[in-house]
Amino acid sequence: MKKISISKLLSSLLLAAGLLSIQANAFDLGKALEDAAKKEIEKAKIGGEEPTPEPEPVAAPAPVIAPASPANPAAAPVAAAELAQPAQPEFNWKNPSKEEEIALGREITGSLLGAAPLVKDEALQKYVNQVGRWVANQSERADLPWKFGVIDSADLNAFAAPGGYVLLTKGLYQKIQSEAQLAGVLGHEIAHIVKKHQLKVLQKQQLLGYGASRLSGLFGKKDKLAKKALNTGAEISARGLDKDAEFEADRMGLTLAYRAGYDAYGLPDVLQTIGQTNKSDSSVALLFKTHPSPDERLAKLGDSIGDKLDNAKAGKTLEKRLYKLN
Amino acid sequence: MKTTLKSLLLIGLASPILGLSAESGTALKMDSLRAEPFVDAKTVGSINKNDSVSILTKKGAWLQVKSKSSTGWVRLLSVKRGGVSTSGNSISDVASGRTGTGKVISTTGIRGLSAEELKAAKFNEDEMKKMESYTLSPNDGQKFAGAGGLSATSMSYLKGAQQ
Numbered sequence: 466m467k468k469i470s471i472s473k474l475l476s477s478l479l480l481a482a483g484l485l486s487i488q489a490n491a492f493d494l495g496k497a498l499e500d501a502a503k504k505e506i507e508k509a510k511i512g513g514e515e516p517t518p519e520p521e522p523v524a525a526p527a528p529v530i531a532p533a534s535p536a537n538p539a540a541a542p543v544a545a546a547e548l549a550q551p552a553q554p555e556f557n558w559k560n561p562s563k564e565e566e567i568a569l570g571r572e573i574t575g576s577l578l579g580a581a582p583l584v585k586d587e588a589l590q591k592y593v594n595q596v597g598r599w600v601a602n603q604s605e606r607a608d609l610p611w612k613f614g615v616i617d618s619a620d621l622n623a624f625a626a627p628g629g630y631v632l633l634t635k636g637l638y639q640k641i642q643s644e645a646q647l648a649g650v651l652g653h654e655i656a657h658i659v660k661k662h663q664l665k666v667l668q669k670q671q672l673l674g675y676g677a678s679r680l681s682g683l684f685g686k687k688d689k690l691a692k693k694a695l696n697t698g699a700e701i702s703a704r705g706l707d708k709d710a711e712f713e714a715d716r717m718g719l720t721l722a723y724r725a726g727y728d729a730y731g732l733p734d735v736l737q738t739i740g741q742t743n744k745s746d747s748s749v750a751l752l753f754k755t756h757p758s759p760d761e762r763l764a765k766l767g768d769s770i771g772d773k774l775d776n777a778k779a780g781k782t783l784e785k786r787l788y789k790l791n
Numbered sequence: 792m793k794t795t796l797k798s799l800l801l802i803g804l805a806s807p808i809l810g811l812s813a814e815s816g817t818a819l820k821m822d823s824l825r826a827e828p829f830v831d832a833k834t835v836g837s838i839n840k841n842d843s844v845s846i847l848t849k850k851g852a853w854l855q856v857k858s859k860s861s862t863g864w865v866r867l868l869s870v871k872r873g874g875v876s877t878s879g880n881s882i883s884d885v886a887s888g889r890t891g892t893g894k895v896i897s898t899t900g901i902r903g904l905s906a907e908e909l910k911a912a913k914f915n916e917d918e919m920k921k922m923e924s925y926t927l928s929p930n931d932g933q934k935f936a937g938a939g940g941l942s943a944t945s946m947s948y949l950k951g952a953q954q
Contacts, residue, residue, distance in 0.1 A: 598932030767868030768952030
């Protein structure tokens, strides 16, 4: 089952992270992880919300991961020559297929949505998908089934996951003043996906040697594994990418928005706004933890732009078309 | 008449800077101040990183700023806008420190996105399905662009600057 393999790999990633961050005893990984998770849950005290440390044994909704090929991989023995779509249940970390990338992104995004659901405003979600789809059309990966969403959080942040999933928070959306600014923000996230930044980080972790096959034996039942993975997919988004990946996404995001016909300065405008937010404000805690400072990003962007936009055709800002939240 | 009003309103929206007599800013890097908003205009001065400036106006990708010693045009991205203190941000940053004197956003009833909360997050299939239901085709995007008068322009990706 492909589902298991995705879940398994996420579990192993989590284990890898656990190893790195809490220096768990190699013989008691599961316990250490459990303890760490409990600690985290206790820490997460947000008004009103009472996190349940032990989730009920209700089956986690099984994600429907579209199989890459109609053939059932579990049933038929597969010829070795069929390289494009290996039927083995293991995730192909070396060279994940588009379908595997999407399946991985779905797990991560679904967990993010578990942390904060979509804003209940269909027109808003539709609008963001329209802008995002058009900007993504300007990239090398227009073939991905791009999906965008605004999540109900007062934080200022945006997230990208492999395969074309992009989320931004309501808090960030409310800071945005024009469609060009929105295009710039979405362009930055689209760039992460086009360049497979997150995927590369995940691949690297696999190469550290904590692969699924090695660690699966240390853990218990498969359903438990799957559940654990489902519960923790979003954790990956709490870890930052390296600075260069962020700078690259800024440069590409600006370019993508400009290619789409927007004013090129939408993204820098938003960086200016973010830079004016009090650094100690909790709404930017994760953003500032996982990204270089807005000042640094602006300066880098400025260096890259140089005089390149001096004679460029002016793009549109489209303030009026920006969907206003109630 | 109506159009004039509308466009005035638009200008106001597009460049909030214009409405203010002088917004403060901080130089993000060393740069030249020029007599006009063009790269080949005469140099009339310079700013150093972390210099405080007053932002007088904005024109395209340029800001007209007033530094201690001179007034001139500088590229938009060389200056960080805003800042409450005119003597730079370092003092206020230290003052606010970890205790945080800034505004407090009420988080009642809103789940957060801290690293801890993301770790504890559970997959939400219903929300995922909802998100998937909004997926658009490349052609949908194209139509939306057309409706807004947007047309695609070619431009190669910006390269990372040296060093």
